[in-house]
Amino acid sequence: MNFAENLARVRERMAAACARSGRAENSARLMAVTKTQPAERIREALELGLRLLGENRVQEAETKRPALAGYAAEWHLIGPLQANKAARALALFQAVQSLDRSELARRLDRLAGERHLRPAVLLEINLGREAQKSGILPEAAAGLAAAVLACPNLELRGLMAIPPAADRPEAQRPYFAALRELAGRLRHELALEAAPAWELSMGMSQDYEIAIEEGATLVRLGAALFGARPPQRL
Numbered sequence: 476m477n478f479a480e481n482l483a484r485v486r487e488r489m490a491a492a493c494a495r496s497g498r499a500e501n502s503a504r505l506m507a508v509t510k511t512q513p514a515e516r517i518r519e520a521l522e523l524g525l526r527l528l529g530e531n532r533v534q535e536a537e538t539k540r541p542a543l544a545g546y547a548a549e550w551h552l553i554g555p556l557q558a559n560k561a562a563r564a565l566a567l568f569q570a571v572q573s574l575d576r577s578e579l580a581r582r583l584d585r586l587a588g589e590r591h592l593r594p595a596v597l598l599e600i601n602l603g604r605e606a607q608k609s610g611i612l613p614e615a616a617a618g619l620a621a622a623v624l625a626c627p628n629l630e631l632r633g634l635m636a637i638p639p640a641a642d643r644p645e646a647q648r649p650y651f652a653a654l655r656e657l658a659g660r661l662r663h664e665l666a667l668e669a670a671p672a673w674e675l676s677m678g679m680s681q682d683y684e685i686a687i688e689e690g691a692t693l694v695r696l697g698a699a700l701f702g703a704r705p706p707q708r709l
């Protein structure tokens with residue numbers, strides 16, 4: 476399978492999932508997750524029209540990006556961000572999907588202000604309450620959202636989640652539904668119902684169709700587009 480064929484199949488399945496759940500055909504955006512992929516493969520994705528790309532490490536993104544200058548693409552950080560890499564992240568990414576603590580929000584806000592930037596942020600929610608995972612617990616999300624709303628240089632754009640690993644994609648459905656419901660509750664509590672709709676970033680290669688059925692507006696796909704990755708270094 477080559478990338479173009481994978482992409483065509485993914486788009487077909489996304490459209491079918493939208494149709495099954497009564498959604499407009501293009502209401503879920505496709506993010507290509509390019510971690511571990513060399514710049515040449517990423518260029519192929521850009522040449523085929525993908526414009527939304529995700530990386531999960533600042534350092535890795537930094538090494539590949541010079542080779543990809545000149546493409547009008549939107550890059551999101553989807554992996555955990557250490558405070559000491561916040562400035563470098565702002566130079567690379569238009570959005571941080573992995574915001575999970577208010578100190579980091581305030582730091583990004585200050586650095587963004589100094590640079591005349593206004594990055595988008597998504598709150599990463601630890602839906603499975605997994606101790607080893609990043610993300611904030613659902614009950615603490617309202618406090619973090621309020622902290623972000625108090626940051627003039629950050630745009631609160633939605634929620635992101637990586638549910639616990641499961642062997643059946645269907646097992647993720649309740650987690651995806653929980654993220655959608657949490658977003659609704661937060662928007663109500665924070666009186667944001669009139670604000671632009673929030674992004675729900677959920678669904679990966681194994682389960683994106685179910686995520687779309689449950690309301691995902693952005694699915695993050697690596698393996699389904701590029702093929703299986705070699706095991707990751709930690």
Ligand SMILES: *Cc1c(COP(=O)(O)O)cnc(C)c1O
Nearest residue numbers: 508531553679680695696697698
């Ligand atoms: C790697 C990664 C993905 C993509 O995973 P695939 O299973 O390859 O689709 C999505 N989101 C995050 C946060 C990731 O780190």
